[in-house]
Amino acid sequence: MLGERLKRAREAAGLSLRSLAAQVEISHTLLSQFEKGQKTPDSRQLIGLGRALGVRSEYFLRPAAYSLEGLEFRKRSNLRVRDEKRIRADVLDQIERRLELEGLFPALARGFEAPSDLPGEVAGEEDVEELAILLRQAWGLGLGPIADMVDILEGQGFRVVMVDVDPSARFDGLTAEVGGHPVVVVGREWPGDRQRFTLAHELGHRILAGRLSEESLEEEKACNRFAGAFLAPRMSVLESLGQKRTWLEPQELALLKEEYGLSMLGWVIRARQLGILQASSYERMARYFSKHGWRREEPRTYPAEKAHLFPQMVYRALGEDRISESKAAELLAVPLAELRAQRNLEVAHAPADQ
Numbered sequence: 138m139l140g141e142r143l144k145r146a147r148e149a150a151g152l153s154l155r156s157l158a159a160q161v162e163i164s165h166t167l168l169s170q171f172e173k174g175q176k177t178p179d180s181r182q183l184i185g186l187g188r189a190l191g192v193r194s195e196y197f198l199r200p201a202a203y204s205l206e207g208l209e210f211r212k213r214s215n216l217r218v219r220d221e222k223r224i225r226a227d228v229l230d231q232i233e234r235r236l237e238l239e240g241l242f243p244a245l246a247r248g249f250e251a252p253s254d255l256p257g258e259v260a261g262e263e264d265v266e267e268l269a270i271l272l273r274q275a276w277g278l279g280l281g282p283i284a285d286m287v288d289i290l291e292g293q294g295f296r297v298v299m300v301d302v303d304p305s306a307r308f309d310g311l312t313a314e315v316g317g318h319p320v321v322v323v324g325r326e327w328p329g330d331r332q333r334f335t336l337a338h339e340l341g342h343r344i345l346a347g348r349l350s351e352e353s354l355e356e357e358k359a360c361n362r363f364a365g366a367f368l369a370p371r372m373s374v375l376e377s378l379g380q381k382r383t384w385l386e387p388q389e390l391a392l393l394k395e396e397y398g399l400s401m402l403g404w405v406i407r408a409r410q411l412g413i414l415q416a417s418s419y420e421r422m423a424r425y426f427s428k429h430g431w432r433r434e435e436p437r438t439y440p441a442e443k444a445h446l447f448p449q450m451v452y453r454a455l456g457e458d459r460i461s462e463s464k465a466a467e468l469l470a471v472p473l474a475e476l477r478a479q480r481n482l483e484v485a486h487a488p489a490d491q
Contacts, residue, residue, distance in 0.1 A: 139197050140174040146190040149226035161185040193467045203233055203315050211309035227300050228322050232315045234468045238450050241459050249294030249319050251344055259348045265359055269366035272344060280370045282397045286333045287442045297444050299325040310335040329439035330400040337364035365407050368399045374407050383418045391437050401435050402426055
């Protein structure tokens with residue numbers, strides 16, 4: 138068990154056997170034997186490994202009780218194997234810490250369940266639009282902007298995990314199940330509009346599962362349509378843009394992005410989907426975006442979202458004396474001194490790595 142956790146921590150840190158072995162001043166052969174369970178590190182070696190990998194010694198002793206099931210990477214072809222392994226290991230570690238804590242608060246560990254009164258079949262784009270509105274109504278969201286997509290999904294039973302991803306890794310998201318709980322993974326430093334669209338897209342997969350008819354839209358396209366409709370419902374788009382347009386002002390789009398958390402290009406696409414822009418006008422706007430490089434990076438960044446539920450649960454458990462400071466530091470993956478500083482509000486923000 139220790140060897141499995143050691144290997145996972147190494148992969149999460151993006152280190153090879155040789156590079157980690159060099160840091161702790163042991164041979165890579167001995168390190169390999171540790172990972173295979175053929176030998177056990179002594180206390181000095183365990184402390185050294187923990188320091189090199191940025192984990193507390195307790196991490197190695199935690200039972201590995203979970204695995205990622207139904208794993209689906211939204212990745213591009215040049216995602217390196219090393220990066221994929223690191224993301225997998227990081228996600229599983231975060232989920233294990235979360236589910237361990239949820240054992241103390243079973244009432245908060247709700248599972249995801251789609252509303253029972255949603256239509257059973259989705260036959261086309263109009264049905265996808267309607268499904269997004271019905272879900273918002275079922276969840277009491279109305280038709281206005283959604284302030285926090287992470288909180289909405291976590292409140293409905295999703296586990297949202299945020300990982301540090303090199304922009305060059307070409308990683309677009311991940312969905313899986315752990316212990317029967319749906320998990321969605323996004324980049325911690327992604328622009329908020331990208332995070333939100335990914336979360337809405339993965340929500341679409343859950344809601345549309347088993348509902349798409351054989352003659353319906355291709356699933357990925359349907360989920361993209363759902364994501365846009367969930368973030369910016371038809372009536373809100375028509376009220377904001379009007380019935381017919383030949384051009385959308387960039388400043389207008391930037392303000393709508395700021396209000397709804399849907400990208401400027403996302404608003405252009407919504408306008409085309411709803412017939413506000415005709416094909417020629419849409420193509421003209423698409424060329425304008427390409428000319429200014431806005432397809433790669435838009436001129437105004439929407440702030441990244443944060444996950445609050447997990448760290449709140451940690452501090453609640455700490456405040457109720459259900460866990461020790463040492464355990465809280467392990468769960469939050471921070472040094473004990475930093476945890477103590479956070480308890481006294483001596484740092485700007487507590488971590489939100491889930």
